[in-house]
Amino acid sequence: MQAIVKRGCDHVFFIGFLGAGKSTLARNLGRMFNRRYVDTDRLVERTQGRSVTEIFNTDGEARFRELETQILESLAHERSLLVSCGGGIIETPRNIELMRSMGYCVYLEGDIDDSLRQIRRRDTRPDFRSEAHARRLLEHRRPLYERAADxxxxxxxxxxxxxxYDCAGILLERGLL
Structure with a gap:
């Protein structure tokens, strides 16, 4: 596999459904390669002084998505980040444009059973209402993840x-780490 031409800020964005392990992967790779990693949900929380759940409950999902876009825009001033993205970041077409202009999207593809096993505290996941709702949400989002993914x-x-290790190998082969 040959190296690919790098885009924008050289960020690597990890996208996928709830519980896919995006934050864990960004943290693991950051430690392995001494590279800075960030989490879009944590950045929103830090700028707002409130949890994602509180923002969803008081301001609504639409406002949270706007804040998410602002966070992505702010990453244009950084270089070579490993970015764990919230599961719904692909709901906003502008977010996909931003991520693709600043780097590469890695889709962590799993099924609903993987997600349900990994989600420890469902009360901190505002878009997780029930198992049935999660299944519908994943089916809605799957094509969005696939279209966004490099x-x-x-x-x-x-x-x-x-x-x-698998992701590190692929990213190294492509010259992205």
Whole structure:
């Protein structure tokens, strides 16, 4: 596999459904390669002084999506970040444009059972209302993830360590780490 031409700020954005391990992967790769990692949900919380759940409950999802876009725009001033994105970041077409202009999107593709196993505290996941709702939401979002992705890593039935090494290998081969 040959190296690809780098885009924008050289960020690597990890996208995928709730519980896919985006934050864990960004943190693991950041430690492995001494590269800075950030989480869009945590950045929104830091700028607002409130949790994602509180923002959803008081201001609504639309406002949260606007804040998410502002956070992505602010990352244009940074270089070479590993970015864990909230599961719904792909709901806003502008966010996909921003991510693709600043770097590459890695889709962590899993199924609903993987997500349900990983979600420890459902009360901190404002877009998780029930298992049935989560299944519908994943089916709605799956094509959005696929369209946004520059590369896809199948996470089904795999440990975070296995996924980290697999992803590191792919990103290294492509000259993105």
């Amino acid at each position: 590369m896809t890593i199948d996470i089904r039935g795999r440990s975070f360590i296995e996924v980290s």
